Amino acid sequence: MTEPNITTRCGLVAIVGRPNVGKSTLLNRLLGQKVSITSRKPQTTRHRILGIDSEGDYQAVYVDTPGLHQEEKRAINRYMNRAASSSLAEVGLVLFVIEGTRWNSDDEMVLSKVKESGLPCYLIVNKMDKVEDKEAFMVHLQQLAQKHTFEHIVPVSATQGKMVDEIRELVAKNLPASEFFFPEDYITDRSSRFMAAEIIREKLMRFTGDELPYSTTVEIEQFKLADNGIYRISGLILVERETQKRMIIGKGGKHLKTIGEHARKDMEKLFDNKVFLELWVKVKQGWADDERALRSLGYGDEN
Numbered sequence: 001m002t003e004p005n006i007t008t009r010c011g012l013v014a015i016v017g018r019p020n021v022g023k024s025t026l027l028n029r030l031l032g033q034k035v036s037i038t039s040r041k042p043q044t045t046r047h048r049i050l051g052i053d054s055e056g057d058y059q060a061v062y063v064d065t066p067g068l069h070q071e072e073k074r075a076i077n078r079y080m081n082r083a084a085s086s087s088l089a090e091v092g093l094v095l096f097v098i099e100g101t102r103w104n105s106d107d108e109m110v111l112s113k114v115k116e117s118g119l120p121c122y123l124i125v126n127k128m129d130k131v132e133d134k135e136a137f138m139v140h141l142q143q144l145a146q147k148h149t150f151e152h153i154v155p156v157s158a159t160q161g162k163m164v165d166e167i168r169e170l171v172a173k174n175l176p177a178s179e180f181f182f183p184e185d186y187i188t189d190r191s192s193r194f195m196a197a198e199i200i201r202e203k204l205m206r207f208t209g210d211e212l213p214y215s216t217t218v219e220i221e222q223f224k225l226a227d228n229g230i231y232r233i234s235g236l237i238l239v240e241r242e243t244q245k246r247m248i249i250g251k252g253g254k255h256l257k258t259i260g261e262h263a264r265k266d267m268e269k270l271f272d273n274k275v276f277l278e279l280w281v282k283v284k285q286g287w288a289d290d291e292r293a294l295r296s297l298g299y300g301d302e303n
């Protein structure tokens with residue numbers, strides 16, 4: 001039913017794709033703000049996160065999803081796939097992100113989900129800055145166009161911000177008439193606590209070895225505005241093994257200090273406030289394998 005009195009447009013837009021293609025980087029670019037953490041390592045995004053882009057009479061609510069992947073051995077991977085698949089059920093448009101000229105079986109799997117959903121889909125070919133052979137790329141584009149009836153195919157570079165405004169415009173055009181879902185000044189639906197934990201996790205991934213990311217999680221034990229106007233934040237980093245704990249803390253606590261400093265700076269930017277950050281590391285065995293432990297850490301609450 002059309003509502004003649006509604007002059008605004010608003011809708012949910014899913015950003016899907018296999019791990020590491022640049023979904024979170026694209027979302028941050030679309031919003032001009034960092035709401036989703038990124039890293040060179042695949043499967044950085046574990047939770048579903050909303051990024052809200054309001055301008056003039058429209059509001060696009062982006063759903064950044066964990067990268068869909070075929071490996072489901074661990075509970076955390078099953079959880080991430082569930083979070084990514086279920087977001088397709090609620091949206092009106094899909095941005096399917098792939099990488100340059102690379103196309104693999106995980107991309108194929110995401111495509112089959114997009115097809116199943118029956119939703120309009122824009123194919124976003126990211127990391128164009130890395131594509132050297134333009135001729136081969138044109139052939140690749142033609143092959144991609146055969147795979148599905150995409151509404152648009154847009155080559156972009158999320159890191160360089162190239163063609164990102166064009167995507168915003170295309171998305172805005174597609175939004176249905178609706179009241180805004182969120183107040184205009186919101187950029188995400190997530191709490192400051194959640195954002196603080198995500199920032200710490202991002203720094204952990206950036207500053208630690210390859211082995212670490214999948215077995216690390218962060219809980220915010222304290223988040224309060226102290227009398228002196230400073231945010232006091234305590235983060236607890238959970239790892240699976242004593243060796244990982246030592247690795248994170250580093251010699252004389254140096255490594256943890258670096259992680260903390262970088263995290264604090266990002267928090268101060270995001271919260272626009274001074275932050276006092278304390279970090280602790282604790283060993284909690286097997287958390288990534290155990291569905292119940294995951295739920296207790298807040299991984300099961302999303303639909």
Ligand SMILES: Nc1nc2c(ncn2[C@@H]2O[C@H](COP(=O)(O)OP(=O)(O)OP(=O)(O)O)[C@@H](O)[C@H]2O)c(=O)[nH]1
Nearest residue numbers: 020021022023024025039042043044045067158159
């Ligand atoms: N060269 C280049 N690198 C990019 C571009 N966009 C993203 N990246 C890099 O690709 C890596 C992964 O980016 P993310 O945004 O974390 O990817 P994601 O798809 O959200 O990853 P998951 O969380 O694993 O699903 C990071 O190192 C980014 O800097 C791009 O346009 N060009």
